[in-house]
Every structure is written in structure tokens, then in C-alpha cells.
Amino acid sequence: MQTFIKDLIQQNTAKILLIVLDGLGGLPVNGRTELDAAKKPNLDLLAQGSACGLHIPVAQGITPGSGPGHLSLFGYDPVEWQIGRGVLEALGLGVELKKTDVAIRVNYATLENGIVKDRRAGRPPTEESRKITERLQREISKIDDVKIIFSPGMEHRFAVVFRFPEPLPGGSAAIKDTDPQKEGKTPVAVTPETPQAERVAQIAGKLISNIAEIIKNEPRANYVLLRGFAQVPDIPHFNDAYGLKPLCIAVYPMYRGLATLIGMEAPALKGDIREEIDFLKKNYHAYDFFFMHVKKIDSYGEDGNFDGKVHKIEEFDRALPDILALNPDVLIITGDHSTPSVMKSHSWHPVPVMLNSPYVLGRTSQAFTERECLKGEFGIFPTVNLMPLALANAGRLKKFGA
Amino acid sequence: MQTFIKDLIQQNTAKILLIVLDGLGGLPVNGRTELDAAKKPNLDLLAQGSACGLHIPVAQGITPGSGPGHLSLFGYDPVEWQIGRGVLEALGLGVELKKTDVAIRVNYATLENGIVKDRRAGRPPTEESRKITERLQREISKIDDVKIIFSPGMEHRFAVVFRFPEPLPGGSAAIKDTDPQKEGKTPVAVTPETPQAERVAQIAGKLISNIAEIIKNEPRANYVLLRGFAQVPDIPHFNDAYGLKPLCIAVYPMYRGLATLIGMEAPALKGDIREEIDFLKKNYHAYDFFFMHVKKIDSYGEDGNFDGKVHKIEEFDRALPDILALNPDVLIITGDHSTPSVMKSHSWHPVPVMLNSPYVLGRTSQAFTERECLKGEFGIFPTVNLMPLALANAGRLKKFGA
Numbered sequence: 001m002q003t004f005i006k007d008l009i010q011q012n013t014a015k016i017l018l019i020v021l022d023g024l025g026g027l028p029v030n031g032r033t034e035l036d037a038a039k040k041p042n043l044d045l046l047a048q049g050s051a052c053g054l055h056i057p058v059a060q061g062i063t064p065g066s067g068p069g070h071l072s073l074f075g076y077d078p079v080e081w082q083i084g085r086g087v088l089e090a091l092g093l094g095v096e097l098k099k100t101d102v103a104i105r106v107n108y109a110t111l112e113n114g115i116v117k118d119r120r121a122g123r124p125p126t127e128e129s130r131k132i133t134e135r136l137q138r139e140i141s142k143i144d145d146v147k148i149i150f151s152p153g154m155e156h157r158f159a160v161v162f163r164f165p166e167p168l169p170g171g172s173a174a175i176k177d178t179d180p181q182k183e184g185k186t187p188v189a190v191t192p193e194t195p196q197a198e199r200v201a202q203i204a205g206k207l208i209s210n211i212a213e214i215i216k217n218e219p220r221a222n223y224v225l226l227r228g229f230a231q232v233p234d235i236p237h238f239n240d241a242y243g244l245k246p247l248c249i250a251v252y253p254m255y256r257g258l259a260t261l262i263g264m265e266a267p268a269l270k271g272d273i274r275e276e277i278d279f280l281k282k283n284y285h286a287y288d289f290f291f292m293h294v295k296k297i298d299s300y301g302e303d304g305n306f307d308g309k310v311h312k313i314e315e316f317d318r319a320l321p322d323i324l325a326l327n328p329d330v331l332i333i334t335g336d337h338s339t340p341s342v343m344k345s346h347s348w349h350p351v352p353v354m355l356n357s358p359y360v361l362g363r364t365s366q367a368f369t370e371r372e373c374l375k376g377e378f379g380i381f382p383t384v385n386l387m388p389l390a391l392a393n394a395g396r397l398k399k400f401g402a
Numbered sequence: 403m404q405t406f407i408k409d410l411i412q413q414n415t416a417k418i419l420l421i422v423l424d425g426l427g428g429l430p431v432n433g434r435t436e437l438d439a440a441k442k443p444n445l446d447l448l449a450q451g452s453a454c455g456l457h458i459p460v461a462q463g464i465t466p467g468s469g470p471g472h473l474s475l476f477g478y479d480p481v482e483w484q485i486g487r488g489v490l491e492a493l494g495l496g497v498e499l500k501k502t503d504v505a506i507r508v509n510y511a512t513l514e515n516g517i518v519k520d521r522r523a524g525r526p527p528t529e530e531s532r533k534i535t536e537r538l539q540r541e542i543s544k545i546d547d548v549k550i551i552f553s554p555g556m557e558h559r560f561a562v563v564f565r566f567p568e569p570l571p572g573g574s575a576a577i578k579d580t581d582p583q584k585e586g587k588t589p590v591a592v593t594p595e596t597p598q599a600e601r602v603a604q605i606a607g608k609l610i611s612n613i614a615e616i617i618k619n620e621p622r623a624n625y626v627l628l629r630g631f632a633q634v635p636d637i638p639h640f641n642d643a644y645g646l647k648p649l650c651i652a653v654y655p656m657y658r659g660l661a662t663l664i665g666m667e668a669p670a671l672k673g674d675i676r677e678e679i680d681f682l683k684k685n686y687h688a689y690d691f692f693f694m695h696v697k698k699i700d701s702y703g704e705d706g707n708f709d710g711k712v713h714k715i716e717e718f719d720r721a722l723p724d725i726l727a728l729n730p731d732v733l734i735i736t737g738d739h740s741t742p743s744v745m746k747s748h749s750w751h752p753v754p755v756m757l758n759s760p761y762v763l764g765r766t767s768q769a770f771t772e773r774e775c776l777k778g779e780f781g782i783f784p785t786v787n788l789m790p791l792a793l794a795n796a797g798r799l800k801k802f803g804a
Contacts, residue, residue, distance in 0.1 A: 004481060008464070359429060359745065361772055377752070377772070379782040381462060388463030392750045399748055400460050401467035401480065402490040 004400065005075075005388055009243040014329035014394035016244070017280075017290045020073060021316060022066075023298025024335025025054075025351045025370060026309065027342050034301070034309045034341060035352065035369040040317035043333070046324070047368035051360035053378025054350035054370065055386060057337055063348045069336030070258050074291075075242070075387030076235060083261070084173065084230020090159040091257025093151040097232045102162040102173050102200050105228040108132070108221035109156075109179075111212075114186055119179060120156040121221040132221055133158045139214055143206050156221070162203055171196040172231055175204065179225040187225060200229065237263030238289070242391060247283055249276050250293035259291060272296070273319050284326055301339030302346075309341050330393045331356045332386065333368070350380055357393035406802065407477075407790055411645040416731035416796035418646070419682075419692045422475060423718060424468075425700025426737025427456075427753045427772060428711065429744050436703070436711045436743060437754065437771040442719035445735070448726070449770035453762035455780025456752035456772065457788060459739055465750045471738030472660050476693075477644070477789030478637060485663070486575065486632020492561040493659025495553040496670075499634045504564040504575050504602050507630040510534070510623035511558075511581075513614075516588055521581060522558040523623040534623055535560045541616055545608050558623070564605055573598040574633055577606065581627035589627060602631065639665030640691070644793060649685055651678050652695035661693060674698070675721050686728055703741030704748075711743050732795045733758045734788065735770070752782050759795035 026034040057064040057072040058079065067088055068078030086103035097103060108121035108129055121129075130152040137150040147163035174193040180186065190208065192201040204226060211224050238246045240263075248259035248266035256266035265287075269279055276292055284290075294316060300308035323331070334353035337346045352373040354365075365372040374380070378389070391397045428436040459466040459474040460481065469490055470480030488505035499505060510523035510531055523531075532554040539552040549565035576595040582588065592610065594603040606628060613626050640648045642665075650661035650668035658668035667689075671681055678694055686692075696718060702710035725733070736755035739748050754775040756767075767774040776782075780791070793799045 005464075359742070359749070359751075361429060361435070361751070363430070363433065364773060364776060375776070377456075377776060378462075379776075381782075385462035388461065389750075390463075392463035392465065397463060397465065397750075399465045399467050401470040401484060402487050 005397070006241060008398045008400060009391070010396055010398050011243055012395050014396060015284070015288055015290070016330040016332070016390050016394050017292065017323070017326070017328040018073065018332045018390070019292045019294065019323070019334070020070070021294045021297045021313070021333065021335050023301045023337060023339025023346065025338025025340070025347075025349050026301065027340035027347075027349065029306055029342060033370055034306060034313060037306075038310045038313040038317070040314055040368065042317050042320040042324075044367040046320070046333070046356060047354045047365050047372065049360070049362045050354035050356040051362065051378055052352070052354045052365040052368070052373045052376025054373050054380045055334065055353050055378075055383040056350050056380065057383045061348050063346050064337045065346070066254065066336060067258060070255065072383035073334070073336055073386060074238065074262055075384055076262070077384055081233055081235050083233060083258075085228030086159065086173075086230035087232055088254065089153070089228065090151060090161055091261075092254035093153055093159050094253035095149060095151050095159065095161055095257070096260060097161065097257065098163060099232050099234055100164045100167050101232045102164070102168070103230050103232070104160045104162075104204070104226050106158050106160055107156050107179065107225045107227065108158075109223045109225045110220045111187070111223035116180055116183055116185055116187060116223075116225070118220065119183055119225060123155045124221055126154050129156060129158065129221060132215060132218065136211060136214060140207070140210050143203050143210070146203050148207065160207065162200065167234070168199070168231060169196045170231075172200050173197065173229040175201050175229040177225070177227040178208070179227050187223070190226070204229070232261065235262050239263055242289070242387065243396070244289040245287050246289040246291060247287040248291045248293070249279050250291070251276070252293070252295050255293045255295075264291065273316060277319060277322050280323070281326065297335075298339045301341045302344055304341050304344040306341040329357060330390050332390060334386070351383070353378065353386065355389060355393060359393050407793075407799070408643060410800045410802055411793070412798055412800050413645055414797050416798060417686070417690055417692070418732040418734070418792050418796050419694065419725070419728070419730040420475065420734045420792065421694045421696065421725070421736075422472070423696045423699045423715070423735065423737050425703045425739060425741025425748065427740030427742070427749075427751050428703065429742035429749075429751065431708055431744060435772055436708060436715060439708070440712045440715040440719070442716055442770065444719045444722040444726075446769040448722070448735070448758055449756045449767050449774065451762070451764045452756035452758040453764065453780055454754070454756045454767040454770070454775045454778025456775050456782045457736065457755050457780075457785040458752050458782065459785045463750050465748050466739045467748070468656065468738060469660060472657065474785035475736070475738055475788060476640065476664055477786055478664070479786055483635055483637055485635060485660075487630030488561065488575070488632035489634055490656065491555070491630065492553060492563055493663070494656035495555055495561050496655040497551060497553050497561065497563055497659070498662060499563065499659065500565060501634050501636055502566045502569050503634045504566070504570070505632050505634065506562045506564075506606070506628050508560050508562055509558050509581065509627045509629065510560075511625045511627050512622045513589070513625035518582055518585055518587055518589060518625075518627070520622065521585055521627060525557045526623055528554075528556050531558060531560065531623060534617060534620065538613060538616060542609070542612050545605050545612070548605050550609065562609065564602065569636070570601070570633060571598045572633070574602050575599065575631040577603050577631040579627070579629040580610070581629050589625070592628070606631075634663065637664050641665055644691070644789065645798070646691040647689050648691040648693065649689040650693045650695070651681050652693070653678070654695070654697050657695045657697075666693065675718060679721060679724050682725070683728065699737075700741045703743050704746055706743050706746040708743040731759060732792050734792060736788070753785070755780065755788065757791060757795060761795050
């Protein structure tokens, strides 16, 4: 965020609700996007009285991952604050990371005479690999002064976190993947790429030896390959940056994990949009800022299921009146990136957004669609500017300069 | 401004007229903004043939003060060139500042046994405080080698300027306010926050002692509190930056003061829009660039007087034909920030703008309103880009690169 924002923050009691419909934006099939096709009277009516626009999470043409998409929404420059693969993997498996942690993605592999025969150990069933990972945790809990945390994942995948007794200097996770990328090669030795990374490399080397000794008699998963070494970034906390007390309302661990990285409270939660709304209502009095994450719209987009994505948008539309009943001072509905079902993936397309507050122009857009948002008063703008707009509409920013 | 602009400047005889309707943009009341409600056939007709858009003075969500708002219009990055409180106060009181000056806002206060009993000395009538300030000027005109200039203000407020014999290094005004912010406390000692500020701090310390001695027997205004120490910024002059000979046409001292900071001529002027137009006509032959400031639209916005703001827009509209009769090569009509009457304050909302020249697309906008400007060929853009657009339309910018 721009440094002068912090000096302009002022306190009041206004509440900001940011609803992220994951993967919201789309592309047309027979001329109509998912948002065009969805019957969503509540969203369309709200858009008519809101400030509308389209935002660009990273840069034009750049397809954001979930990390950059969300950091931008929270007002953090996603190019400045990059979240390493290992960290995202660990967050996705539900590990609560601390700023002293280094996180690593790990594959079980099959080693034969020192040669990697199968980089994925024949993709063992998740239940089978989970048992091996749990055994590793029982036998390895510490290496030197470093706590070792194992998190089982799907099939051959799991995550390991090194919890150091104190924060490490920058560059401490600059270590090459030990995965040779091709079968028939030897594993890559643990190689620190900077002097600061030597400490982590030592622990990693010992970890690999210890694991290999424990699982050497497994028929397939008898070795491990380490990838995506990453330090937990020391991002300014949301409360320090904006003077807001934030609550994350999300079902998927990765989004809760991202939220905790910037100091949001993010209690575990099960269910779907209904449970999320109940949770929002129950906690509405106790926080200033609410990040509510709605996952399934993206999932159907990723599956290439146009109708499924449409139905999930319609489902959210039916739930919207319950949210509006809370009468938040500032309500933002948007996505973290577009996921057009025709592409079956995240995309670089700008993401529709509407912001409702008493201080908008409004009456620029007839519906909450990509093309109507293009007519809106926000125009096309960088996603990182959304938080200052939210704060301004909440009356939480002082004037800049006399 | 972007550094390469200067290399592209070329001379011709084209004249640019920038009319700033202070606080122009607004928000709807019953669906219509002040610009929607105003009957302004001349402005609407002009907009139909102009390049229209909306500009953002500082950044999305940031509400600009008058200083940043105007600097942006003149093409200066308002975050890079911040104008301190003391400087703006002195400019507002009509002091002509030089680059060797440090300016300070001052309050008369009531001191009792070394404790601040009233930070505003009981808000004395302006006439009473003016007499005290004039007496101070008679008795204090110099401290060491520094000329001291007093400027009476409203009630308990006045300004002091330290005019040094030569420019001071950066950081020379980094001195804490001596105002303790609360009654019942002792005044804060003059404290330099950098080594460079020691010279100014010494003068300030002597000034406070001298003043206290002179006014010690005043019943209420027997002490002073110093706030907002500020150096005059060494901004590149308009003529050096753009090769334009500029004239400021403004009634309020602060806007004339801002203009003089960047080297504009800014003669004192009384009256309203009619007098400003007469002054423009009289001086039209002698300058290349005219900044005409129209204040009252903002004032009614700040008062929350929707109809008053509408009437002032209509009044300007009636005067517009007289301006058009001059047939300027480039005519820009805009504001320095929005002042929606519903908010009774400056706001962060983008500001409507139209630029008329022979080189515009036009026919995008039916009227000069926020929503119609949104359809314009300029889109939503940073205010600092307006000067390059003005220069380009005046034929005063060469091609960049071969």
C-alpha cells in the first residue's frame, strides 16, 4: 500500500464487509458470460445503486494465483509481497504458520540404487501416504533446535514446516528444489543459494537422511523430494496498516491461512454460504472488517462447468438479502481473479466489483456483469486501490494535505 | 511531472486557459448531483464537443486538500511536493513567500503559572487579536539575521514567517509543535527533530520569549503556541517546466499564494467571476497560460448547500460565453477536487473535466456531469496527466522518440 495511507487513518465505528466470490469474472459462451446468464435480481439491483468497476489484481495480462489475488484485495502489492509455494501449500493443509517458519512442499518418491525411479512414488492412495506421514511426525519432532511439523496431503504430497526459535534473516529459504524434475536422475543435493540459507539447508539435509532411514523399507514411498522452500513473509498486519479489527470467514484452510498471515482472526468453519452468513451475524458486533470467502464459484469455473458456476452465483444471490439486512456501512462484492469456465482456469481478465455505501454516484450500471461494470464510476483500476476506497467510503481516511 | 516532458517542450503562440471551479464534483441527492441539477446549457454544449473525463488528484480513495489538488492540476506530483501547514496558512493570509522562508501557524493562548489554560486565548475577536499582532510586528522585525514577518489571522490565529538571508537545507523546519494539544499542560519546548532544524529552533525559541515579554500583561492572549513549521518547497517553476508564461486569476489569497510558489504571476484581485473575466480579457495578450480560480462552488458544497452550489454553477454557465469569445486554443474546465454537498467536505471522488481544442474526438458526453464525463475519451486518469494533455492540444509538445 502507499506509505502515506497509514498517516491518514482515523478511527470510527463503521463496518466494512468484503465478500470475495472466488473466480467471479468469466467469458461468454454464445455471447453470455456466467454473470450474464445467472438470474440474480438482488445483485443486479444492488449494482444499480453501487459504485461499479473492474479491477486488475497484478497487471494487465497477468493471471493471478490465489495468494496474489487476495493480497491485492487486502491492499498489499502482490509483486512486493510474494508468498512462496511452500508457504501456500502448508496454509492449504491447515498449518498455522508463524513468522519464524520455513515451509516446504514434499513429494514421496521411489528411489532405486540412488536413482529417482518415480517422482511421485506411484501416486499412493491418500490414506496410505497419510499413515507414513503420521509415522514420520511421531519419530521426528525436532532437529537441533528446530521444531519439525509434518502435514499430510493428497496422494504423494505433504508439507513440512521448520519452526525456528527466532525469525531468520531474509534469503534464508533460498534453496534449490531437490526434485531432479525427471525420472532416471539422482536427487539434487540440498544446495543453499545464499550464505543466509546455510542454516535451513543443514536442517533439510538432516531431515532427508532421517526420513530416508525411517521409510527405507516402504515398497514405493521410500524417499522424499523437497520443493518450494519458502519463508513466511513479514507482512504488515492489517490492524497496523488500517486500524481495522478484521475477521476472516472462510471454509477452505488456504484462505484462512492467507488471512492469518496478515493478522486476521480466522477461526475454523465448516459448511457453505449459509454457515458463513450465520457466522458473520454472530460475530458482527465484535469486528470492523469482514473478509467473507465464497469458494464454489471458482471450483465450477475450474471444472469448465458453466451451468454449475451460474447456479452458484444464483445461490449467492438468494443469500444476499440476509447479508444486506446487517446494513454494513461499506459492502464490497467482487472476486480475487476471474475463472472463465471456457478456460477451466484462473485468467488475467479484470474482475467485476461493486462497492455500496452512502457516498457513491451509482446509476451507471444496470446489472452486475462484466460489461455493465465497465460503465461504472470506478472504471478499470488496480486491485490494491480497493482498500483505500473502502476506507474512504467508511469515513476512515483523513484528508491528504491542507 | 515526468522528467522527459521538459525535453519535448516547443514554443508557439497557443494560449491555454485552465478554469478551476473549486470543489466541482458532487454526489446525488434523489438521484441527481449538483451538476445534474444545474441548468447550464453553455457548459453542456461545450462538453458535447470536448474531450471529457474524470481525474483523480492524489490516488483512489484519497481526499485531497487544496494544496495537493492544485499542484496536481499544474502537473506536479502532490505526494512528492507536499506543502506544509505553516506555508499554506501564510499563503492564505496573503504573505508572499520566498524560498528562504520558514512559515509557522501560531495560536494566541492563555498561560497561567506556566500552564496552558486556554489553547485559543478564549477566541478573541479578530479585531482585538489583529491589534496585538500588529504591535508584535512593530516591536519585532528581526531576530539575529532573520527577518520576522507577522500576518494577522482570524480570532486567535496568525502566521509568522522567518525570512532567512539564504535558502536553508532540507529538514530545517523539522520542529515539533509547541502546542501541547490539551489544556492543563505546559507548552512543549521548541525541539528540533534533525540537526538541520537547530537554526530555526533557536530563532523560534527567541521569538517565543520576545513575544511573551511583550504580551505578558494581556488579559487572555498572553502567550503563543507554534504549529506546523514548514519550509517553502523548492518546486520547479512553471515557466521552466513548460515554457509557458503563466497568470493566476484568483480572488482568494491562498490560491494566489499556491500559484506564486510555482512562479506564476498572481496580482491581487477583488470581486467574483465577472471581475475575474475582465481581468482575463485585459491581460489575455500578455501571457500563454491562465489559471482562473472560481471559489464559491466549493464554499456552498462545504456548507452542505446543494441549491447554492447549483446556482453558482449556473452563474458560471452564464458567464461562459464571455470566456469562449476569447477563443483560447485550449480551454479546460474542471475542479481541484470534489465537494459533494451531502458530505459538506472535500471528497475522494474523481473530478469531472472537459478539454476543448481542435484536436479532440468529442461527441461522447451529452452534458457536463459526472456520469456523462465517465463516457468521455479521457476516461478516469491521474490529475497530473492533465498538463501534458493541455500542452499536447496546444501544439506545445514535440514527438517522443523518432
